[in-house]
Ligand SMILES: Nc1ccccc1C(=O)C[C@H](N)C(=O)O
């Protein structure tokens with residue numbers, strides 16, 4: 001036991017929220033005393049808080065909703081790579097890495113140091129990387145960052161290019177202390193029918 005490593009952000013009042021977005025809250029909405037039998041909780045949060053996946057509908061009005069996403073994307077073999085101290089991540093930054101057989105690529109940047117505060121700047125994904133990754137068979141990209149685009153981006157070019165190349169997005173991972181290598185990943189979205197994304201509990205297990 002204990003072989004699965006939690007790579008998810010904890011969800012409580014301290015979780016960092018995109019500036020201006022819905023604060024996270026959990027409360028017991030119907031107490032045991034009131035109901036006579038049980039505590040019944042309620043959560044209120046932005047879908048883009050903590051560890052979550054983006055559905056294409058997040059950035060494309062005609063894009064897929066969460067319920068339409070293939071679950072295989074979010075379970076199976078994953079490669080963790082380290083790319084610290086970068087201002088952006090493109091083909092040059094990945095050229096030394098053999099992506100043979102990698103369908104799920106998780107990038108540890110270590111750029112989001114204090115996770116209780118929303119970062120000021122992040123290394124972004126260069127949109128051109130999408131074509132390169134898809135040529136190598138990558139279908140899911142995951143990052144220890146709140147976005148794949150610069151935080152002030154309105155165009156969201158990396159989000160769009162990734163989606164156009166069939167690559168799905170997992171954001172807000174906690175990859176502190178995770179060594180580079182091959183793992184099994186599970187990060188399943190909730191069966192939200194209309195949603196633009198979903199919180200996930202992301203876990204890794206080292207592959208033999
Ligand atoms: N929550 C927001 C509120 C306003 C503007 C952007 C966001 C985002 O979440 C974008 C981010 N690239 C994301 O996919 O999670």
Ligand SMILES: [Zn+2]
Nearest residue numbers: 048053054171
């Ligand atoms: Zn998001």
Ligand SMILES: [Zn+2]
Nearest residue numbers: 054147148171
């Ligand atoms: Zn996003």
